[in-house]
Amino acid sequence: MPRIALIPGDGIGVEVVREARRLLEALNDSESINFELVEWDLGADRYLRDGTTITDDEFRSLSDDYDAVLLGALGDPRVPGNEHAKDILLGMRFKLDLYVNFRPCVLLAPELCPLRDVPGSLRLETFRENTEGAYTGMGGSFKTGTPDEVAIEEDVNTRKGVERIIRAAFEFAHTRGRERVTLVDKSNVQRHVGGLYRRVFAEVGEGYPDIAQDAMYVDAMAMDLVRRPERYQVIVTSNLFGDIISDLAAEITGGLGLAPSANMNPGRQALFEPVHGSAPDIAGQNKANPIGAIRCVGLMLDYFGHAEIGERVEAAVAASVREGRTTPDLGGDLSTEDVGQWISAHIAKGTPAST
């Protein structure tokens, strides 16, 4: 029986994880799965209460006693340095060595696309390197706060790290029948890092002759994703560029409220989280879109070998959008809770819900 740690976290994280939990509980009742759900109190409130972000023992427990984690969001205006998010979220990605940050974006209905020339269909799947790059915290600052201040943030990339994320992207494309893998980098300026990415991409790509392969500079890619997003399918890139490109891909396919992600080290533990943050501007108003978190449940089901139930989650999400059962970000007037209830009921019944 998979044991899942639920970490609602901050802001709308609490509201959207409540809906993901509702769905997991409905599936526990109606399907042949039995996920044990244990809620964890980690986030800004706890940090402000006792000064603790996450302890070594808690890390050990998440890693040894659980099969997966579902996290809402971390980020709170009362913690401007974001210390707790760095310790908890980046801590899990780094310490558990979850090197694949898989961020699939699918356009469910043409009217969700903000572009003028809307493509017929769109599936943009980003493989973001998740354990190195500009996120290691290596560097430092000197003469801080003076006019002579120096600030250094290293971009650390290893042959091993680059190869395993590129391999994961190609393997996914190969097993799931995708036709193109695109590398995104800035190798015209970052010769060392970009050079490594380009060399390894070409080497690994030789093993996948049936998959179209191209490499784009990140600035041109940002432009081209707006100009002709239908050209792209699987995107592989470094940690920082992946953070940026995946928000762009999410917006093109309907917005941050819809986008899920899976942080994985295949065969080991996984961390699922919506791509969006804690959205302080709408927190506590019961209007956040819970679909990103609900789609995380779909990814989790796929991960635990229940692909068919995962597809039904996707189908229920698509039905909610088709029927206009949506939160205000998608033009609807339902609450977070209404959308969560509708989707759970739709799946549990196996037929369109009547409310």
Ligand code: NAD
């Ligand atoms: P954000 O994703 O929280 O919000 C950006 C915009 O998108 C806001 O206008 C927000 O209202 C909207 N939005 C986001 N999710 C939505 C949803 N589910 N439904 C409807 N609208 C939604 O990004 P931000 O404002 O840059 O960051 C806020 C805080 O969250 C910061 O502290 C940031 O560091 C943190 N953050 C955390 C994570 C995470 O925990 N995985 C991810 C991104 C940002």
Ligand code: IPM
């Ligand atoms: C994300 C977020 C995080 C990141 C922040 C909150 C540390 O933006 O998951 O996309 O930069 O990876």
Ligand code: MN
């Ligand atoms: Mn981000």
